[in-house]
Amino acid sequence: QITLKESGPTLVKPTQTLTLTCTFSGFSLSTSGVGVGWIRQPPGKALEWLALIYWNDDKRYSPSLKSRLTITKDTSKNQVVLSMTNMDPVDTATYYCAHSLTIFGVVMDAFDIWGQGTMVTVSS
Amino acid sequence: SYELTQPPSVSVSPGQTARITCSADALPKQFGYWYQQKPGQAPVLLIYKDTERPSGIPERFSGSSSGTTVTLTISGVQAEDEADYYCQSADSSGTYVLFGGGTKLTVL
Numbered sequence: 001q002i003t004l005k006e007s008g009p010t011l012v013k014p015t016q017t018l019t020l021t022c023t024f025s026g027f028s029l030s031t032s033g034v035g036v037g038w039i040r041q042p043p044g045k046a047l048e049w050l051a052l053i054y055w056n057d058d059k060r061y062s063p064s065l066k067s068r069l070t071i072t073k074d075t076s077k078n079q080v081v082l083s084m085t086n087m088d089p090v091d092t093a094t095y096y097c098a099h100s101l102t103i104f105g106v107v108m109d110a111f112d113i114w115g116q117g118t119m120v121t122v123s124s
Numbered sequence: 125s126y127e128l129t130q131p132p133s134v135s136v137s138p139g140q141t142a143r144i145t146c147s148a149d150a151l152p153k154q155f156g157y158w159y160q161q162k163p164g165q166a167p168v169l170l171i172y173k174d175t176e177r178p179s180g181i182p183e184r185f186s187g188s189s190s191g192t193t194v195t196l197t198i199s200g201v202q203a204e205d206e207a208d209y210y211c212q213s214a215d216s217s218g219t220y221v222l223f224g225g226g227t228k229l230t231v232l
Contacts, residue, residue, distance in 0.1 A: 060220055
């Protein structure tokens with residue numbers, strides 16, 4: 001059974017760096033065809049994809065946020081970490097991590113299992 | 125910038141059929157995916173690769189694709205289907221992921 005859980009601060013100040021950790025079980029990021037992504041959702045608004053990291057350390061970022069994002073993995077700890085610099089109140093959102101859908105060993109650009117999400121508020 | 129376009133809202137009576145569309149230029153090259161999100165919950169994958177349904181998803185949910193549009197069809201809508209629905213795909217080169225703006229389904 002695959003599970004993911006996000007953790008990190010619930011409140012950050014403007015200009016600070018946000019660091020979120022996704023701790024997962026039921027799969028390994030060292031297995032071919034596996035990926036983990038981050039998606040966020042401001043209150044009352046739509047989902048927004050942020051970043052993806054694959055088993056081979058290939059990394060993808062949202063073009064609009066690329067300069068502020070860093071995604072890394074720690075295979076031994078079954079964790080994926082997302083850092084976002086220069087936080088602003090508009091970054092207030094629920095942040096989700098999710099497992100990439102894999103079909104017959106081929107990773108798809110979609111997410112089949114999601115964490116519960118963690119709410120992050122940016123305020124001074 | 126590249127976008128996936130969905131109607132903001134769709135309303136339907138119980139037992140009727142709801143159709144939610146999602147349009148984008150790259151959809152003929154990239155697969156479309158659909159998620160259901162209920163208030164306070166994480167999204168749930170409903171449809172993948174345009175038309176496939178994950179195990180555990182009721183048969184009343186189906187997907188189709190034609191040209192630059194993918195469509196989620198909910199047959200025999202039930203009250204419990206009231207939720208936000210998001211389409212998702214990738215850009216034409218498959219470099220990055222995109223979500224549509226979401227459609228709120230109201231069951232009258």
